[in-house]
Amino acid sequence: MEQKIRIGICGYGNLGKGVQKAICQNSDMELVAVFTRRDPTQISKQTSVKVLPITEVAQWMNQIDVMIMCGGSATDLPDQVPTFAKLFCTVDSFDTHAKIPQYLNAVDEEAKSGGNVSIISVGWDPGMFSNMRAYAEAILPFSHTYTFWGRGVSQGHSDAIRRIEGVKDARQYTIPVPKAMEMVRAGENPELSTREKHERECFVVAEDGADLSAIEKEIITMPNYFADYDTTVHFITQEELDKNHKGLPHGGSVISCGQTGEETKQVMEYSLTLDSNPEFTGAVLVAYARAAYRMKKEGITGAKTVLDVPPIMLNQNEREEVIKRLL
Amino acid sequence: MEQKIRIGICGYGNLGKGVQKAICQNSDMELVAVFTRRDPTQISKQTSVKVLPITEVAQWMNQIDVMIMCGGSATDLPDQVPTFAKLFCTVDSFDTHAKIPQYLNAVDEEAKSGGNVSIISVGWDPGMFSNMRAYAEAILPFSHTYTFWGRGVSQGHSDAIRRIEGVKDARQYTIPVPKAMEMVRAGENPELSTREKHERECFVVAEDGADLSAIEKEIITMPNYFADYDTTVHFITQEELDKNHKGLPHGGSVISCGQTGEETKQVMEYSLTLDSNPEFTGAVLVAYARAAYRMKKEGITGAKTVLDVPPIMLNQNEREEVIKRLL
Numbered sequence: 001m002e003q004k005i006r007i008g009i010c011g012y013g014n015l016g017k018g019v020q021k022a023i024c025q026n027s028d029m030e031l032v033a034v035f036t037r038r039d040p041t042q043i044s045k046q047t048s049v050k051v052l053p054i055t056e057v058a059q060w061m062n063q064i065d066v067m068i069m070c071g072g073s074a075t076d077l078p079d080q081v082p083t084f085a086k087l088f089c090t091v092d093s094f095d096t097h098a099k100i101p102q103y104l105n106a107v108d109e110e111a112k113s114g115g116n117v118s119i120i121s122v123g124w125d126p127g128m129f130s131n132m133r134a135y136a137e138a139i140l141p142f143s144h145t146y147t148f149w150g151r152g153v154s155q156g157h158s159d160a161i162r163r164i165e166g167v168k169d170a171r172q173y174t175i176p177v178p179k180a181m182e183m184v185r186a187g188e189n190p191e192l193s194t195r196e197k198h199e200r201e202c203f204v205v206a207e208d209g210a211d212l213s214a215i216e217k218e219i220i221t222m223p224n225y226f227a228d229y230d231t232t233v234h235f236i237t238q239e240e241l242d243k244n245h246k247g248l249p250h251g252g253s254v255i256s257c258g259q260t261g262e263e264t265k266q267v268m269e270y271s272l273t274l275d276s277n278p279e280f281t282g283a284v285l286v287a288y289a290r291a292a293y294r295m296k297k298e299g300i301t302g303a304k305t306v307l308d309v310p311p312i313m314l315n316q317n318e319r320e321e322v323i324k325r326l327l
Numbered sequence: 328m329e330q331k332i333r334i335g336i337c338g339y340g341n342l343g344k345g346v347q348k349a350i351c352q353n354s355d356m357e358l359v360a361v362f363t364r365r366d367p368t369q370i371s372k373q374t375s376v377k378v379l380p381i382t383e384v385a386q387w388m389n390q391i392d393v394m395i396m397c398g399g400s401a402t403d404l405p406d407q408v409p410t411f412a413k414l415f416c417t418v419d420s421f422d423t424h425a426k427i428p429q430y431l432n433a434v435d436e437e438a439k440s441g442g443n444v445s446i447i448s449v450g451w452d453p454g455m456f457s458n459m460r461a462y463a464e465a466i467l468p469f470s471h472t473y474t475f476w477g478r479g480v481s482q483g484h485s486d487a488i489r490r491i492e493g494v495k496d497a498r499q500y501t502i503p504v505p506k507a508m509e510m511v512r513a514g515e516n517p518e519l520s521t522r523e524k525h526e527r528e529c530f531v532v533a534e535d536g537a538d539l540s541a542i543e544k545e546i547i548t549m550p551n552y553f554a555d556y557d558t559t560v561h562f563i564t565q566e567e568l569d570k571n572h573k574g575l576p577h578g579g580s581v582i583s584c585g586q587t588g589e590e591t592k593q594v595m596e597y598s599l600t601l602d603s604n605p606e607f608t609g610a611v612l613v614a615y616a617r618a619a620y621r622m623k624k625e626g627i628t629g630a631k632t633v634l635d636v637p638p639i640m641l642n643q644n645e646r647e648e649v650i651k652r653l654l
Contacts, residue, residue, distance in 0.1 A: 018587065021587055021588060022587065025467070025468050025469055025587075026468060097654075100650065100651065100654055101647065101650065101651050104650065121654055126654045128462065128466075128595075130653055130654045131462075131638050132597075133653040134638040134639065134641070134642055134649060134653050135455065135458075135638055135641065137642060137649075137653065138614040138617075138638070138641035138642045138643070139455075139607075139610045139611050139614050139641070140352070140610055141352050141353060141643065142352055185600075247591075260345070260348055260349065260352075260603060260606035260607060260609070260610055261348060261603060261606055263602065264574075264601075264602040264603035264606050265602045266599070266600075266601050266602060266603070266606070266607050266610070267578075267598075267599070267600040267601075268455075268597075268598075268599055269596075269597070269598045269599075269600075270459075270595075270596070270597050270598075271594075271595075271596045271597075271598075272593075272594070272595055272596075273512075273593075273594040273596075274591075274593050274594075275590065275591040275592045275593060276587060276588060276591035276593070279587035279588055279591050279593070280466075280587060280593045282587070283466050283467055283587055283593070284466050287465040287466050290465075305639075305650055305654055306638075306654075307637060307638045307639040307646075307649065307650065307653070307654065308637050308639050308646075309637055310634060310635050310636055310637045311458050311461040311462055311465070311633075311634045312461065312632075312634040312635050314461070314462065314465035314466070315461055315464060315465045316465070316468065319634075319635075320428065322461060322464075322634065323427065323428065323431065323632055323634065324427065324428050326457055326460040326461050326464065326634070327424075327427055327448055327453045327457045327632055327633075327634065
């Protein structure tokens with residue numbers, strides 16, 4: 001039997017735990033260790049896997065094939081991934097869109113110098129949704145593609161509400177506007193403002209005696225986060241929040257419509273309905289970790305994206321078998 | 328400016344015409360000639376493009392980069408593609424599922440001997456739907472994937488009805504059963520019989536004085552084609568058929584549902600709603616023709632499938648630009 005692909009996880013939050021679950025569903029992989037900036041003994045209580053301080057990572061260069069980077073896009077990944085790319089193949093879910101080209105170049109240089117493959121910005125958006133946008137544009141160059149997100153929990157928006165005075169806890173859902181989706185599917189190629197594409201629904205637990213109308217006003221007028229959207233605020237108890245809004249569901253749709261003739265409209269749609277955003281993102285990261293490992297074996301090096309990876313590279317089964325069964 | 332990719336079309340039925348329309352939407356390509364087994368002068372009346380007898384194809388070896396093969400899967404493609412693969416890169420829409428592995432091997436040998444790339448079984452199913460099945464299985468190895476076809480015209484079933492005595496013309500629609508799709512989306516992983524997945528609706532023009540109930544009975548009891556399905560037959564006039572059922576719409580959905588945790592269900596769905604099946608298939612063929620051309624330039628040879636092609640290879644724009652805009 002072939003040796004298993006040896007995986008490391010760097011960062012053990014929701015995403016790292018999602019990656020760990022995904023590895024268990026892939027029999028050609030084994031999780032070697034989790035690396036953390038926190039105190040490893042604290043995390044060891046949560047899991048049976050080996051937990052090590054991130055400072056020891058270089059010692060594992062020859063025992064780990066692919067390191068799955070589960071830190072945040074704001075500061076962790078830009079700092080960690082170029083360094084790690086010298087030591088291991090890496091996969092990450094960097095999603096600061098405007099900085100992707102610059103990040104790709106920084107990682108590319110280090111991955112090449114280490115003889116490794118780093119696949120950046122993996123997940124569902126960027127990730128699978130990027131694949132769908134690329135397929136749609138290639139097949140129908142004059143099509144229009146729209147991306148809708150939700151219904152799903154935005155952690156950034158939930159955090160923004162929690163920072164308001166008098167707010168104890170909060171959960172924010174991003175919701176695509178059904179009418180906008182219908183117009184896109186009908187091939188109307190609408191010009192849609194931010195407000196016309198998505199709306200926001202907030203479930204807020206207020207402190208005892210807090211001024212609810214002041215909180216509501218502060219939410220719906222908050223620049224960047226809420227001011228450009230139709231926003232609904234519901235005040236609920238902590239018990240209700242814990243009972244009904246504990247999960248991290250998300251999803252969305254990439255809808256493309258183009259014409260191939262004067263009267264022939266062609267609509268492509270890819271939709272995800274996810275009960276757990278971090279677990280699905282983790283599953284995508286694990287599939288692309290396999291691709292990174294295989295690409296390196298083929299002599300490829302440098303920073304890649306999902307767009308550079310053939311679907312067959314993601315599947316743990318033999319090419320001939322996959323072609324026979326799935327083509 | 329870079330030289331355009333020089334395309335040939337072999338076979339000028341609905342699919343060949345769809346390919347021709349698609350080439351017009353891709354500014355990095357030019358259609359050099361159409362090759363036909365029929366009398367070229369007859370086809371020349373329909374189009375301004377150069378039409379040549381298929382027997383002259385070998386003379387065009389150095390003037391055409393990719394030949395898009397638009398014949399049928401039953402006899403044309405297995406006969407033509409291995410021969411053509413020696414002369415040109417080729418793309419085809421071979422869809423006889425059981426024979427794909429054998430066909431792949433036959434084409435692979437000839438493509439390698441000619442130093443060319445042949446991408447087989449391109450279109451939407453096999454084709455884009457295969458990509459979706461492969462992505463789904465790679466991301467969620469324990470998911471269940473279901474493919475539904477329709478609502479759309481099946482030409483094979485329409486032909487089968489037309490062969491019945493007393494039938495002048497007919498059009499058959501394949502329709503997915505909504506309840507089955509709902510069960511799949513709900514993650515129930517149902518065992519679905521043929522009858523439970525699709526139904527068939529037939530619009531039939533009978534000859535004057537034909538026995539309508541005999542025709543209806545012959546349709547709904549026809550083995551393989553209709554006996555295993557719930558089938559509805561409508562008798563209509565030729566005028567109605569020409570007015571309301573002239574097009575070749577089709578489409579379908581690939582729906583996958585899997586779990587990443589005990590209570591976390593993840594649903595992926597890819598759907599196509601196509602006003603013209605041959606024009607969409609033609610558009611997919613053209614995108615993969617570009618990939619065949621580029622793969623050969625990279626030194627790759629042999630028979631490939633859509634699963635072997637990274638999405639970026641299909642797009643006419645520069646990698647950096649596509650990553651910046653679509654990732």
